[in-house]
Amino acid sequence: MNMNQYLDIFIEETRENLQNLNQSLLELEKNSDDVSILNEIFRVAHTLKGMSGTMGFSRMSNLTHTMESVLQALRNNTLKMEKSIVDLLFKCLDALEDYLESIVATSSEGSKDYSDLTDALARLIEKGTGGEETSGGSSGNSAYKTAYKTAQFELNQYEQNVVNRAAKMGYNIYRITVLLNKGCLLKSARAFVVFQTIERYSEIIKSVPKVEDIEDERFDFEFTVVVVTKESAEFLSRQINNIAEIDEVEISAVAATPDTGVAAGTAGEVADFSRKNVPGAGLFRKAEEEAAATKTTAARTRTGKTVRVDIDRLDLLMNLVSELIITKNRLEGMDEIQKSKEISSEINNLERITTNIHDAVMKVRMVPVETVFNRFPRMIRDISQELGKQIELVMTGIETELDRTVIDEIGEPLIHLLRNSADHGIEPAEARKAAGKPETGRISLSAYQSGNNVIIEVEDDGSGIDTEKIRRKVVEKGLCSEEDAKFLSQNDLVDYLFTPGFSTADKVTDISGRGVGLDVVKSKIESLSGSVSVETELGKGTRFIIRLPLTLAIYQALLVRVDCERYAIPLSNIERVIRIKPGEIQTVRKQQVILQNNVVIPIIRLDEVLGIRPKGDVPAQYTVVIARKGDKLSGLIVDGIVGQMEIVIKNLGKLLEGTKNIAGATILGDGSVVLILDINSLM
């Protein structure tokens, strides 16, 4: 069979499962006694083993198999959970991710064996026991001595809880081993009859081998079940012996262990025991799954019905919608249409529909920031270990959505900021204690929508940024004269952090401080038409604020006129439009400014910046577009406002890519090309 067609699905699903594993491991680290988390990890490892085995990735399958055995031992309490095991499991996760990356890149898992990991796991398994696997289970609580292979198993925590609860409620719990006649022809059918009989008088909570295996005839001639019943052993024995083709029946009581905190969730299932004749011997499995599901997935959001779509197809759809909007705009602009009432009302309908389609397509492209954020807890965990600091990462607003194109790009700058906070922001525990702060540092990463923007904040409660230190560095590096440096405001100083090659860290670490960083963050964010700003207070902490547009492809813009040329300015960059008299423009330190509501706003003359010959005459009034970039405002002087419209952004092509002050172009209804101003580079 050709497996290639399944490769994409395999990759997607493995990715999801690994993410799941990552999350569960982090939870396990915090909560090592929680059996449901262990169950979830076991489930993931099992799924991965199955999938990779099917696809013929034997190394991956081997690793997950060994992991599974360790997890099984942990589940059975034959191995005690400790930190080193979690660390080892994390390393296994890394190895699995490595395999996956290799599969993505080359369609093959590569040749790395990770034998150090499998060896370490194998040593752990030796330390514990083989768990549910039929070989050598230690005696545990069972007084059951028999030569029967299938009878040698331990109940797991959950099953034991059920047993304990049932015993408390006055039920009998038996282990029943049935040996079928060797001459039995349809052994699964015979087994089925036995199951039916047992179920008539009791509830089966475990079966070895599993019910599916018995149904598929994957067993020798014997099987063992654990049942909860009101009946006596003799009675059950009699009933089973009445069935033909049965050689032996052995029944023994299962003891309840001292109650070690029965999980609240199991009470419901136990109550069901009074209900006889519940169809399906797979009940045990179902109950376990349900219990695991309710407990571990409570925190996780449920995914609805979904279809996986190639991002290229979405891009194509998006392009078509863009074309549709352009054509609609063109229709709107036609004289004939404006004359006819009937046509123009239909055009209005068309407008409404295109807007809706646009919104719908946009929504399809939206991805929750969670997909980027979810790798950060692990990262912070590793960094904090590396640095020997105690750091807690708190994430909020992970469901906030952003356009796919933005999501793909935002990870790297965020990693940078988080590392920065962990390394420079959060102080070592002693220093924090001395400063009267909790020993564990806190980094919070939050996302939320604000109008047409999504804001992502990275905040730490660390030492803050010493702006006086920046002031000294600025002079040292010759970025500003000593005289001028005295006048730099707090905000101006902080802005220097984004200058290439500027780092205030006294020592360079592996994590950050090489001075290549914040400038890269800034240019990346700006290439996404976003902005980044900083707030800091010495001793209290630092907050980086990233502002991103919701969507990149289509947005509302203001069309302005400069001389005889037209330019578009994204509405999300515009604070307001005002008119001023020439006399209101003042000059402060060679910079033209205006005063608005007590705020000094620097003036940018677009005609000069855009290389248009300035007109000699001074108009009676200036039209000023107040634009915003982060916290900063600027006034752009234009010659007129043409109007507001929905524009489809197009890039200028490879040849003109990166032209200063121009973010792209758009095509108007009349077919003419209008350039979009890049407010970020203008200001």
Add this chain to the structure above:
Amino acid sequence: METTAAEKYRQLITFRLDDEEYGIETKKIRHIEEMMPYTRVPGAPDYIKGVINLRGEIVPLMSIRKRFGMEEKETDENTRIIILSSDNVTAGIIVDEVIGTLQIAEDDIESLFAHDSDTAAEFVSGAGKVNNRVITILNAERFLKI
């Protein structure tokens, strides 16, 4: 000869700048358009006239005369834009007039050496001789770089 011996002929589109005839390989040419309105791009090199709307795609428009250090010329009814495209980079060049297509044997192409120091030299890949006409063959790729 700069191309492989296996290619015996080159298919060219020839055009005119003043009195000189130039050729560009057909496989690098996507369209030929009549002159159309363009939008100036501030901050772009001076030989970039601006950008045009080529059926929904934004394409830079280049003055080949400016790039060759020649005087600019008024647009007339013969002026054409040749849209060049290679490796996903597209640009239009303005020419005085498109003459037609031409097949030229590799043997009839002579490489030109940089003995002439004028600006155009770096764009030229050779000179072709056909029936007493001399055609300067241009390297399209060179136009697709700033």
